[in-house]
Amino acid sequence: MEMTNEIIQQKLTEKFGDQITEWAEPYGMLTFTAPKDLNLKLMTFLFDEMNFRFLTDLTAVHYPDRANEELAVVYHLHNLVENVRLRMKVFTPVAQPDVYTASGLFSSANWQEREAFDFYGVNFVGHPDLRRILNVDEMDYFPLRKEFPLEDQTRIDKDDDMFGR
């Protein structure tokens, strides 16, 4: 039986009911949002029962306007047998960004979670070695969050002859 987006959605709804929300299919990829306590259960289910055994990508996104769920952790999973991809999102408040780690299930999640921690400060609970990875250890902020805007390229208050623009 070919695995289509409808079948995946049907199976997940059967198992988890209406806890999974925001179903969408942007550009053909099934996308949904799960409650953050459920992320590991969902991934284990997808891994064991539905053959999603390849974690393509794990990253975080910051939405400062979404009250109480500012940070999103986005997982891209791939079923290599049926060649189906899906995208799973987990939202967490920025004040307490605790999300269960996927590194027990996918070894590849280890560094990717460290990267997400490094840039967004997502605290992956149960991660074996949650340290900064690309930035220096002494850094005390999370640079990819939206509260650190890049310099406005049209600013005119600089009068540096060499580098001002």
Place this chain on the structure above:
Amino acid sequence: MSDHSNIKLPEGSIEKQTTTLNLGPTHPATHGVFQNILELDGERIVKTEPTVGYIHRAFEKIAERRPYYQITPLTDRLNYCSSPINNMGWHLTCEKLLGVKTPKRVDYLRIIIMELARISDHLICNSIVGVDTGAYTGFLYVMQYRELIYEIYEEVCGSRLTTNIGRIGGFERNFSNTAFEKLEKFLKEYPGVLREFENLFTRNRIFIERTQGVGGISAERAMNYGFTGPNLRAAGVDYDVRVHSPYSSYEDMDFVIPVGTTGDNYDRYQVRNGEMWESLKIIEQAYRKVQEFKGAEAEVYHANLPEYYLPEKQAVYTSMEALIYHFKIIMGETDIPAGEVYMSVEGGNGELGFYLISDGGRSPYRLHFRRPCFIYYQAYPEIVKGSMLSDAIVTLSSLNLIAGEMDG
């Protein structure tokens, strides 16, 4: 006998049975900025701790401020051994977001450039494995053919290493006759060179002894570690983005995915070699298809996409529409539709993915690069555990790690 009482050694360092060795970050044998803190028992590796991030340039942050056409140069600097693939990957991501279908001729020209990039990438990797096992000749010999590939890039886009090739919607100009002549020269001469290169290594006793059974990984572990590209295929999984989710009309091409069995350095070498032969086949097919276009069709080198395709400079000076669009694109007045898209291409060393979230503005809301070697480098400690120090160096080269891509 001098008095050493003023030297304070760390606690337990006298009794310690292993040696700590700091390999890198600027060690000539590591071919890039890689630091590994090794724990050695004699010459055997007990523990490895890789450190990454020495050349992190915050591309994901910078991209949040830049208009789309200015992100292409950032992608150049990821895997700089095959930057055209990164450029094309980025253009394809934007085109997917815009829902643009590029003309077939553009697709085939892109395939030619991407496969040339793949050859140059694999060429470097395989010959560097040769250098690390003590055979410098192969490296120097194939360099002149990488030079030929670079000359083709130069003919198409004007630059060689960080190419910034193409635009959203196609190429900046049509391929000149010189470009095709150079391509023909390459297609004629390269098979002989590759055969000679293989003669130098494939049955070479020393090379086999140094690489076979070294740095192996099972298919299951490789998949769990997120391996992609030649490294995964060497372990026996025939996953190739070009076949599984074809882009740029790869479905029109006829080629085989070479696979290995043990995932060791020798298999990786063999898979890369096999892929170079396949790439040659693909380039020949694409070139034949390009030649089949006649008349006005043979002049097509970009999609009809005036709002996003940066017009030719000549047209900007002579036609009103081109001037308007040029101005709008350069000043960042063109908005990209809101959307969320993941697009991946088969890069030189694995699946290069672009996860792009657009909120409808002039620059991405969030852009994440799935950088293949960042993901599979974390398997390195497991792969080299228990092997000799000199074998770990060969494994490092054989994994085709590019520091620029790893650190993003």
